Structure formats: structure tokens, C-alpha cells
Amino acid sequence: MNQPSPSTDTPFLQATGIEKTFGRFTALHEVSFAVRRGEFVCILGPSGCGKTTVLRVVAGLERQDTGAVHLAGRDVSRLPVASRNVGIVFQSYALFPNLTAIENIGYGLRRTGNRAGADARVQELLQLVGLTGMGQKYPAQMSGGQQQRVALARAMALSPDLLLLDEPLSALDAQVRILLRSELRQLQTRLGVTTLMVTHDQEEALTMADRILIMDRGTIVQDGTPLDVYNKPATPFVASFIGAMNFLERAISEAPGQYRLGPLALAVQNGHTHPAPGTPVTVAIRPEDLVLKSAVNGDGNTVGAEVAGLEFRGPHYRITIRLPEAVNGSSLKADVSTDAVRRLQLRAQMPIAVHLPPDRIRVYAGDTA
Amino acid sequence: MTDATFDAFALPRRHGLAEQIDWDRWLMTGLLLIGCLWMLAVVIFPLGVLFSKSVFDSQGAFIGLANFQRYFHTPSLARSLTNSLFVSVVTTLVSVPLGLAYAYALTRSCIPGKGFFRGIALLPLFAPTLLYGIFLVYLFGKKGLITTGLFGFWERTLGVSLAVDIGLYGPVGIIISEILFTFPQAMLILAVALSLADARLYEAAASLCASQLRTFFTVTLPGIKYGLISAVFVCFISAFTDFGAPKVVGGNYNVLATDIYKQVIGQQDFGMGATVSIILLVPTVLAFLLDRFCQRRQTAAIAAKAVPYRPQPTAGRDGVLLAFCSAIAVGMIVLFSTALFASLVKVWPYNLGMDLSHYNFRNTGGGGLTAFWNSVRMSAYTALAGTAVTFLGAYLIEKVPGARGLRQAGYFLATIPLALPGLVIGLSYIFFFNAPAWQVLGWRVPNPFHFLYGTMAILVLCNIVHFSTVSFLTATTALKQLDREFESVSQSMSVPFYVTLTRVTIPVCLPAILEIALYFFVNAMATVSGVIFLYSADLQLASVAVANMDDAGDVASAAAMSVLIVVANILVRFGYGVVTKGFRTRAQAWLAA
Numbered sequence: 001m002n003q004p005s006p007s008t009d010t011p012f013l014q015a016t017g018i019e020k021t022f023g024r025f026t027a028l029h030e031v032s033f034a035v036r037r038g039e040f041v042c043i044l045g046p047s048g049c050g051k052t053t054v055l056r057v058v059a060g061l062e063r064q065d066t067g068a069v070h071l072a073g074r075d076v077s078r079l080p081v082a083s084r085n086v087g088i089v090f091q092s093y094a095l096f097p098n099l100t101a102i103e104n105i106g107y108g109l110r111r112t113g114n115r116a117g118a119d120a121r122v123q124e125l126l127q128l129v130g131l132t133g134m135g136q137k138y139p140a141q142m143s144g145g146q147q148q149r150v151a152l153a154r155a156m157a158l159s160p161d162l163l164l165l166d167e168p169l170s171a172l173d174a175q176v177r178i179l180l181r182s183e184l185r186q187l188q189t190r191l192g193v194t195t196l197m198v199t200h201d202q203e204e205a206l207t208m209a210d211r212i213l214i215m216d217r218g219t220i221v222q223d224g225t226p227l228d229v230y231n232k233p234a235t236p237f238v239a240s241f242i243g244a245m246n247f248l249e250r251a252i253s254e255a256p257g258q259y260r261l262g263p264l265a266l267a268v269q270n271g272h273t274h275p276a277p278g279t280p281v282t283v284a285i286r287p288e289d290l291v292l293k294s295a296v297n298g299d300g301n302t303v304g305a306e307v308a309g310l311e312f313r314g315p316h317y318r319i320t321i322r323l324p325e326a327v328n329g330s331s332l333k334a335d336v337s338t339d340a341v342r343r344l345q346l347r348a349q350m351p352i353a354v355h356l357p358p359d360r361i362r363v364y365a366g367d368t369a
Numbered sequence: 370m371t372d373a374t375f376d377a378f379a380l381p382r383r384h385g386l387a388e389q390i391d392w393d394r395w396l397m398t399g400l401l402l403i404g405c406l407w408m409l410a411v412v413i414f415p416l417g418v419l420f421s422k423s424v425f426d427s428q429g430a431f432i433g434l435a436n437f438q439r440y441f442h443t444p445s446l447a448r449s450l451t452n453s454l455f456v457s458v459v460t461t462l463v464s465v466p467l468g469l470a471y472a473y474a475l476t477r478s479c480i481p482g483k484g485f486f487r488g489i490a491l492l493p494l495f496a497p498t499l500l501y502g503i504f505l506v507y508l509f510g511k512k513g514l515i516t517t518g519l520f521g522f523w524e525r526t527l528g529v530s531l532a533v534d535i536g537l538y539g540p541v542g543i544i545i546s547e548i549l550f551t552f553p554q555a556m557l558i559l560a561v562a563l564s565l566a567d568a569r570l571y572e573a574a575a576s577l578c579a580s581q582l583r584t585f586f587t588v589t590l591p592g593i594k595y596g597l598i599s600a601v602f603v604c605f606i607s608a609f610t611d612f613g614a615p616k617v618v619g620g621n622y623n624v625l626a627t628d629i630y631k632q633v634i635g636q637q638d639f640g641m642g643a644t645v646s647i648i649l650l651v652p653t654v655l656a657f658l659l660d661r662f663c664q665r666r667q668t669a670a671i672a673a674k675a676v677p678y679r680p681q682p683t684a685g686r687d688g689v690l691l692a693f694c695s696a697i698a699v700g701m702i703v704l705f706s707t708a709l710f711a712s713l714v715k716v717w718p719y720n721l722g723m724d725l726s727h728y729n730f731r732n733t734g735g736g737g738l739t740a741f742w743n744s745v746r747m748s749a750y751t752a753l754a755g756t757a758v759t760f761l762g763a764y765l766i767e768k769v770p771g772a773r774g775l776r777q778a779g780y781f782l783a784t785i786p787l788a789l790p791g792l793v794i795g796l797s798y799i800f801f802f803n804a805p806a807w808q809v810l811g812w813r814v815p816n817p818f819h820f821l822y823g824t825m826a827i828l829v830l831c832n833i834v835h836f837s838t839v840s841f842l843t844a845t846t847a848l849k850q851l852d853r854e855f856e857s858v859s860q861s862m863s864v865p866f867y868v869t870l871t872r873v874t875i876p877v878c879l880p881a882i883l884e885i886a887l888y889f890f891v892n893a894m895a896t897v898s899g900v901i902f903l904y905s906a907d908l909q910l911a912s913v914a915v916a917n918m919d920d921a922g923d924v925a926s927a928a929a930m931s932v933l934i935v936v937a938n939i940l941v942r943f944g945y946g947v948v949t950k951g952f953r954t955r956a957q958a959w960l961a962a
Contacts, residue, residue: 061857080391082863094854096873097959108862138959158862 011070012037012194013162018057018067020050027053029218031067035211038192040185042205045215046241051198052166054215058196059164060084072161084162087155087193091167093147095139095154101126102135105153125153128187145176152184156191163188165197169204181208202242206230214238232270236364239284245362246290246332248283248323259283259363262327264303269358275365282364287318289360290334293353294344302355303327307348310341317341321354393865398772401765401779408782410818411834412789415797422643422800436644449623450648456540456615456624457608460547464604465597467548468555471697474690475556476563477589479682481691489698490556492705493549495938497895497912500931501546502617503924504708509537512718514707520718542618547608549704554607555600562596563589566678581686595667602660606653610790612898613912617919625649626898629792633902643800646793657788705935712929727929735917735926736909741933744911747828747900748893755833755840755889759783760882763844764870768856787838791898794835799902802827823905831903832893840885847881848874879952887945891938 011034020028027050035041043051056062058069060081068077076084095104105125109118126132129149139147148168155163168184169177185208188195199205205212206226214222214229222234233239236247251261256274259266259281266283275281296302308320308331319341321332332354336346346352426432441447471490475483493501508515518524518532535541570592574584590597612626619627625645633642713723730737766779786794802822806815821827851874859869875882897912904910911934918927953960 059857059861061860080394081857081860082393083391084861086861088858088861090852090854090858092852092854094852094858096855096877098873098876098956107859108864111862111864111868140959154858155861 011035012039012072013058013196014068014070015054015058016068016070018054018069019065020053020057020062021065026218028057028064031218031220033213033220033223035194035196037194040188040195040197040208040210041213042209042211043196043198043213043215044202044205044242045200047200049215050218051200051215055164055166055196055198058162059086059088085158085160086162086164087158087160088164089148089151089155089166089168091170093139093151093171095147095151097139100136100138101131101142101150104139104150105135105157107154108158121157125157128156129153130183143176144172145180148172148180152187156193160193163193163195165195167199168197170199170201177204184208206242214241216241233362236282236284239362239364244287244333245284246287247364248285248328248330248332250328251281251283251363253277253279253281253363257358262324264327266301266356266361267358268361268363270361270363272363275363280366282366283356284362284364285356285360287333287335289357290321290332291355291357292319292321292334292336292340292344292346293355296353299353299355301358302353305332305352305354307346307350307352309348310346317346319346321352323354393860394770397765397769397866398775400761401769401772401775404762404765405775405779405782408779408785411830412782412785415794415801416789418800418804419643419646419793419797422640423647426640427638432640436640437648440641440644440648445623446628446645449625449628452540452622453609453624453626453649454652456543456547457605459540459544460551460608461601461604463544464548464551464555464608465559465600467697468552468600468604469559469597470690470693471552472556472559472563474694476560477566477678477680478687478690479680480687480694486694486698487560489701491553492701492935494553495891495895495942496705496931496935497897497915498546498550498611498613499617499897499912499915499919499927500613500708500935501549501704502542502614503915503919503928503931504704504711505537505542505545505618506924507707507711507717507928508704509535509542513537517718538618538620539622542620543615543622543624546614546618547611550611550614551604551607554603558600558603559593559596562593562599566592568676568678571678595664598663599660602656606656606788606790609656610649610653610792610898612792612901613916616897616916626790626792629796630901633796639800642796646796649790650788650793653790654788661784708928708935709932711925712932714925717925727925728933730914730926730930733918733923733926734921735914735930737914740909740914741911741930741937743825743908744894744934745937747825747832747910748890750825750829751832751836751893752886752890754829755837756882756886758833759837759840759885760844760875760878763841763848764874767845767848768866770856783841784838786834786836789835791831791835791896791900792902794831795899795902798827798831823908825908828900828903828908828910829893831899832889832896835896835899836889836892840888843881843885843888844878847878851877879956880949883945883949883952887942890941894934894938 013035015034016032018028018031019026031050031054033041043054045051053062057064058071060076060079060083064077068075070076071084071086096107099107102122106118106122109121112118122135123132126135129152131146131149131153134142134146137146139150142150148171152168165184169180172180181204197205197208209226211223211225212229213220216235216237222229222238224232224234229238230242233242233245236245239245240247248261251259251266253275254260254265254277257268259268261283268283293299293302296304303323305321305323305327308322311318311320313335316335316337319334319336321334323330323332334354336344344352423436424431424433426435439446471486474480475487480486505513507513510516514520516532516534516537518530521530523529523531566589570588571584574588579587610626612630615622615624615627616630623631625648629642629645629649632638632645710723711717712727713725714720715722715724715726736743762779762783766776766783769776802816802818804816805819806813808814821830855869855873856866859866895912897916900910901913901916904913911930915927915930915934918924918930
């Protein structure tokens with residue numbers, strides 16, 4: 001490997017204050033982020049959040065209204081895509097149907113004028129993506145996964161500074177997708193190419209990315225490592241978009257780290273900034289962080305409730321728990337191992353105690369609505 | 370994946386090549402701009418001149434709407450507007466149901482011989498509309514086979530004359546001809562509409578125990594609503610503006626199209642010719658705008674994941690439809706055989722011996738075989754240039770990055786010719802190209818296109834414009850089926866647009882391109898209305914020769930020339946079939962999914 005490893009100095013790709021409107025629709029608002037050399041960054045968000053627009057602005061396929069894009073030390077804000085030295089893999093792959101795999105991969109290399117060098121390069125790329133011997137096939141004769149590799153090889157053919165992936169795995173079957181996830185990530189690490197990938201699949205982002213940018217309605221709402229965004233979701237939106245989350249609304253801040261929900265006093269120890277006493281907040285906790293017990297026994301952060309339903313999910317059960325009216329009468333979802341369900345002999349309508357570990361609770365201002 | 374050593378810097382970087390693409394974009398935008406200017410020059414300006422001619426007298430003095438007043442106050446002239454409307458409405462009312470039934474049989478039944486029936490139904494499109502008049506004359510005219518009871522054959526053999534005079538000359542003959550002319554067009558449109566069906570809707574209807582009739586009215590008809598609307602407008606416009614058939618069988622029954630011809634050629638009254646053209650244009654443009662308005666409301670009625678409908682054999686329905694299609698096919702064969710027979714008979718009806726004497730065209734006007742070869746050349750040029758221009762135009766309108774306004778303008782300009790009857794284009798071209806110079810606000814502006822007048826080029830140009838919209842829409846449909854990101858991918862690799870155009874876009878669109886070329890050729894061969902004002906004495910054309918020979922009473926020679934036109938078109942259609950098949954064989958590897 002002759003590429004430098006990810007470094008923490010000046011960003012390799014930097015987008016600053018990007019704004020983009022289509023007619024009266026604001027697609028991007030104040031979008032700024034940085035990607036270090038060699039880093040694998042995912043832009044994650046629901047459809048229509050503007051993530052593909054970000055990719056297209058970085059690529060130079062769309063021109064931002066305001067804001068700047070810097071890539072590899074150059075201001076590329078006003079450069080066309082051809083001058084930015086980026087490789088792109090589209091959701092549809094956009095492989096030329098009338099050209100073989102070799103012709104597709106070598107499509108941009110023909111222009112370099114070095115025919116022998118180009119041929120050698122194509123063979124090298126074919127080998128790299130594990131398609132040696134498949135070069136004479138047309139896209140229609142290849143499986144989805146093979147097509148995806150051809151598209152990747154084609155995008156890498158001109159040694160781009162930046163690899164842009166637009167939902168590259170979404171057209172594949174679930175099993176192939178999981179296989180290619182790790183292959184793609186290994187390849188990216190090996191080549192050391194800085195990569196920006198757009199996806200709406202949270203699992204894909206969590207497993208592949210060094211860092212995730214989460215977008216909602218044209219803005220970046222959180223920028224962090226997969227662990228960060230999962231464990232410390234910055235907003236209720238992020239919390240519910242990645243993984244599942246229980247929200248308990250209408251809790252009141254009593255003292256730093258102390259909240260009250262009717263009769264239930266909750267201690268929270270997660271290093272968050274404390275709202276002023278009396279502020280209404282929403283308390284949130286993930287289903288897998290809830291601990292079920294047979295009785296309250298005077299423990300802190302624990303409340304008596306009732307099992308409303310059990311849903312078998314293979315490795316675990318999803319339990320629906322109804323909180324007493326005095327707390328706020330809402331339901332909680334808890335993920336409980338099959339073993340624990342057996343141990344507690346859980347069944348519908350039975351009373352149960354729920355413990356909310358202080359270090360797993362998130363607190364958000366106001367109501368989630 | 371393998372452990373190849375990967376040398377990312379083995380090849381030169383491409384910043385040197387990169388500046389090209391910005392230039393690329395300018396080149397594309399520039400080409401599109403030129404395309405729009407071209408459409409202005411060959412469509413809008415000539416129409417403008419035509420309008421101005423209708424409000425100026427022959428001395429060039431402004432007379433306002435005097436021509437229009439004169440038109441509506443002359444009963445013999447004003448009558449032809451209602452005549453035209455009557456003929457086209459009746460034609461539409463007959464053609465659309467016929468076309469619907471026929472298309473239904475081809476797409477939704479299990480009758481045998483679908484390819485044969487389809488080909489037979491399209492036969493009229495290969496002939497000038499004059500020919501319909503001609504074979505009707507041979508069947509139903511004063512000395513026609515039917516009118517005379519097979520020259521008295523039935524009388525002699527069966528003792529009953531069976532002679533029927535349908536009163537061909539006038540509305541009857543025109544309407545039959547226009548039905549022949551519009552039926553294949555309605556059939557084509559409706560066959561496309563009917564072939565896009567979601568089988569699941571029919572399964573749902575069947576599971577709810579809906580009768581076949583109820584299913585037809587609640588699923589089938591709503592599904593082809595937009596096709597029906599289009600078919601109605603296309604039939605109306607075609608019948609309303611056709612010149613050939615009324616010319617031959619119209620008799621004293623005047624319609625707008627023949628009026629224009631009489632005013633211009635007979636009376637040399639160009640002002641009135643222009644006026645009638647405008648009157649012809651108004652309902653046509655209205656129909657065109659209505660159709661566009663309706664089609665705009667069409668959203669993707671068929672979901673992307675629709676399950677294609679496969680017809681199941683149903684004895685009763687298939688039997689009825691087979692009988693219906695066979696009747697139409699037999700009718701077509703009788704009509705076209707009559708033309709062939711008439712062109713071979715020595716002296717109709719006195720000497721029914723057959724030879725090829727009518728095919729030497731020695732004793733008739735119209736240009737004879739030279740005219741035929743001129744037509745072939747003209748059609749070939751039209752096919753080549755027309756395909757190149759419309760495909761490139763559609764490509765630019767589809768693919769130029771940004772330039773939204775320009776692309777919309779281009780699209781609008783490209784669809785206008787659909788609303789323009791051939792006669793109107795032809796007449797406006799006389800006015801536009803014949804003028805050596807124009808007076809614009811007191812300035813004398815020489816006409817840069819004047820040199821085209823009387824040349825092959827103006828004929829080709831007129832045909833390209835006349836038939837461009839359908840070709841343009843075919844090209845647009847084909848281009849829309851390509852991945853929108855082909856261009857983005859190419860740009861990201863610094864490959865200029867024209868490389869991707871020639872290496873990928875054109876090869877993949879080749880079937881559509883061949884179809885466009887065929888369409889141009891066949892229509893250029895058959896058209897009369899577009900070129901009848903534009904041919905010159907030393908550049909005669911086959912279809913015009915048909916009109917002139919028929920005028921001069923050489924109906925047999927006119928039939929012979931028509932047969933040549935049909936044969937040429939069938940041969941070209943056959944050649945198209947061979948090339949397309951060859952392409953499919955060669956491209957099997959990448960067409961097969």
C-alpha cells in the first residue's frame with residue numbers, strides 16, 4: 001500500500017455552507033462537513049433528505065447556489081465534474097449495456113492515449129475486483145454483484161482523488177449486499193481512497209463507515225462515528241432513524257441529572273448538559289437497554305408496569321410494556337433475550353418491573369413531536 | 370477479492386484533458402441553440418410569412434381581414450369548411466372503433482396470424498392517399514367493377530345484375546378514403562395503448578366476478594383513455610387536412626384542402642390560398658393543443674412493477690375477432706389488388722388483356738420513371754438527414770445539462786409540426802423561400818435561403834419538417850429508456866459527450882433510429898400535400914405525377930405509379946426488417962437480460 005493512512009491533519013474534502021434550492025424547494029441548507037484523506041464517510045438519511053444532492057454537489061453534477069467545495073487542496077466549487085478527478089458509482093451502476101466489462105472499465109482510459117498501459121490497467125482492475133476472466137461479458141450477462149464490481153472498477157480506473165458511491169448496494173439481493181458490504185470496505189481500506197457514500201440503510205452505514213453524517217430535511221443533524229450516533233443520538237430524529245428508541249414525553253427536570261415522570265424519579269448519568277430545573281423534557285431509551293425484573297424492590301430508576309404483548313423475533317423477543325397511568329400511560333418496547341423471557345416466565349397481562357439504567361438514558365428538550 | 374498490487378499512479382493524471390468538458394457543455398448548449406434557431410427558420414418564420422400573406426393583397430397593401438370576410442361571404446368557399454368538418458367527424462367516428470377492435474384483436478386475443486393482420490392493416494400507409502381514390506374509382510366509379518356488376522358478368526351468369534352505385538364522388542368517396550387513411554394510424558396508437566396493461570387489474574376484476582363486458586368498460590377502456598384521445602385527434606387532423614383523396618373522388622364536393630390547391634394552382638390567388646390555409650390551420654391547432662393538454666394530465670398509469678397481460682384463448686371472442694380482422698384484411702387485399710389489376714389492364718373496361726404498357730409512362734405527363742427515381746432519391750435524403758436532425762435534436766433536448774428554458778423551447782418547437790398540414794407547410798415554403806428579399810421596417814433584408822427554391826433541398830427540408838414530430842417523439846422515447854447517468858459517468862471520466870453519443874447512445878438506440886428512417890422514407894414517398902407546391906418542372910415527383918396523371922385522365926398510369934410507390938415502400942420496409950433482425954442477432958448478448 002503506497003497511500004498514506006487516514007490522518008487527522010487538514011481535511012481532504014471540505015464542503016462549506018452549501019445551499020441548494022430547486023425552484024421553491026430548499027434541498028440543502030447550510031451543509032458543511034469535512035472528510036480526511038483515506039476516510040470512509042457515509043451520508044445517511046431518509047429518502048428526500050438531500051443526501052444524494054450533497055453527493056452530486058461534491059461530484060460537480062449539480063452546482064450549489066452558495067458555499068464551497070475543496071478537494072485535495074483545490075477549490076473545485078466551480079469546476080465541472082470532469083475536472084474534479086472523482087470516480088462515481090451510481091445506484092443503477094449506469095454500465096454501458098453494449099460494451100463488455102473490459103470496455104466499460106477502460107472507457108475513460110482510452111482517452112489517455114496509452115493503449116498498452118490502459119489494457120494492463122484494465123486487467124489489474126479486473127483482478128482487483130475479483131472478475132478475472134469475466135472481461136468479455138456484457139453487463140446483461142453478469143449478476144448484480146458482478147455488475148456492481150465492474151462499476152466500481154470503472155470508477156477507480158482513473159485513480160480518482162475521491163470515490164463517490166450513490167446507494168451502491170441497494171439494487172442487490174439482501175445476502176449479496178451483506179457480502180459486498182465487507183468486500184467494498186476492505187477494498188477501500190486497501191486502496192486508501194477517500195470515499196463518500198450515500199445510503200438510506202442504517203445497517204450499511206453502521207457497519208461500513210468510519211464516520212456517519214446524518215441528514216434530515218436538507219441539513220446535517222449529526223456527524224459522528226457509528227458508535228457515537230448510535231449511543232448518543234443528537235436529536236430524537238436521529239434516535240428513531242437509527243435503531244429503535246422509546247420516548248417518554250412530559251418528564252420534568254428537577255435537579256442536575258434528576259428527572260421526574262409522575263411518581264417515577266429518574267437519575268441520568270451520561271454526561272449531558274443539564275436543563276434548568278422545571279424544564280419539560282423527553283426521556284429516551286433504546287429497547288435493548290431496558291432491564292426487566294420480576295419486582296421493583298425499591299430499586300432506583302425502576303417502575304412497576306404490565307406486559308402488554310410478546311413478539312417472537314428469533315434471537316430475542318420484543319416485549320410491549322404498558323406503563324401505569326400515573327407515570328404517563330404510554331407503552332415501552334423492550335428487547336429481551338429468549339433466555340430472559342424464559343427465566344422471568346413472561347406472558348401477556350402479567351405485572352413486571354422495568355429498570356432504566358442511568359447511563360443508557362438520553363434526554364431531549366421539549367416534546368419529540 | 371484478490372491480492373493484486375495496486376499502483377494507483379501508474380497512469381498520467383487527467384487534469385490536462387479535463388478543461389475540455391466545460392467546453393463540451395458550451396458545445397452542446399450551442400448546438401441546441403442552433404437547433405432552436407433552425408426550427409424558427411424552417412417552421413415559425415415561414416408560418417409568419419403565410420399569416421402576413423393572408424392579410425395583404427397581391428400588391429402588398431394591407432387589407433386586414435378582408436380575405437377572411439370574402440371567404441365567409443362566398444357560399445361556395447364557406448361551404449368547404451363545414452364539408453371538411455363533416456367528413457373528418459364521420460371518419461373519426463368510424464375509424465376509431467374499427468381501429469380499437471382491430472388493435473384489441475392484435476393485443477388482447479389469441480387469434481392466429483397476428484403478424485399478417487398487422488402488416489395488412491398498415492398497407493394504406495405505404496401509398497399516397499390519391500391511390501385510395503383511384504382504386505375506389507375502379508370499384509365504385511361510373512365504370513367500376515361493382516357499379517357495373519363486374520361489367521355485366523353477374524347479369525350474364527346469374528341473371529341478376531347485382532350492380533350497385535354507391536354515389537362515390539363526393540362525401541361517400543372521401544369518407545371511405547379517409548377511413549382507409551386513418552384506420553391504420555388509430556390502430557397503431559391503440560395497439561400501443563392496449564399492449565401496456567397490468568394483468569393484476571384483470572385478475573382482480575375476475576376474482577370479483579366481473580363480466581367480460583364490465584371488465585372491458587371498467588378496466589380496459591380507462592386504461593387506454595389517453596390512447597383513445599390521441600387516436601381521435603390524429604384521425605380528425607389527418608382526415609381534415611388530407612388532400613389526395615378529395616382530389617380524386619371529391620367531385621364537386623369541396624373541402625378546405627382542395628380549395629387551397631384550387632386557389633393557388635387554379636386561380637393563382639395566393640392571398641386567398643394563404644387565407645384558406647389559416648382557416649385549415651385553426652381546427653388543426655386546436656385539436657393539437659387539446660391533445661397536448663389531455664396528454665399532460667397523463668401520469669404513469671402503469672406501475673413500474675406491473676405484470677404484463679397475457680391473453681388467454683376464448684373461443685367465442687377469438688372467433689368473432691378473427692372474422693372481423695379477416696374481413697378487413699380481405700377488403701385491403703381486394704382494394705390493393707384492384708389497383709394492381711387496373712394498372713395492368715390494357716384499356717379499362719373495353720380490353721381487359723394485361724401488359725405493362727402503363728408502366729412505361731411514355732405518353733403521359735408527370736415525369737414518368739424519372740419522377741419515380743427523383744422520389745426515391747428525395748425519400749432517401751429525407752430519411753438520412755431527417756433521422757440525423759431529429760435524433761440529434763431529441764438527444765440535445767434530453768441531455769444538455771441545465772439550460773432548462775432552452776430545452777423546453779426546443780421541445781415545444783419540435784412538437785409544432787405535428788399540427789401543420791402538409792399543404793400549409795408547402796404553401797408557407799413557397800412564400801418564404803421564393804422571396805428574394807423581405808421588407809422589414811423599411812429595410813430590405815435579402816433572403817439567405819432563397820437559393821433553395823426549386824431544388825431537391827427544399828423538398829427534403831419540407832418532408833423533414835412535415836414528419837419530424839413523430840420521429841422526434843420516437844427518438845425521445847428511446848433516449849428516455851437509457852440510464853440518465855450515462856452522461857454523468859462519462860463526464861466524471863473526462864470523456865466528451867460526442868464519444869458517448871457515438872459509442873453508446875447511438876448503438877443502443879439503433880432500433881429506434883432505423884424505425885425513424887423508415888418512417889421518413891415511407892412518408893416522403895407517399896406524401897402529395899407537402900410537396901405539390903414545391904416540385905419544379907425539372908424535378909418531378911412520383912406522388913405528384915399520380916395527381917397530375919389522374920387529373921389528365923390517365924388513371925391507369927396513375928394507378929401504375931402508385932403501385933410503384935407502394936412496391937418501393939414495401940421493399941424498404943422489408944430491408945428494414947432484415948437490418949433490424951441482423952442487429953438483434955448481433956446485439957443478443959447485451960439485449961438479453
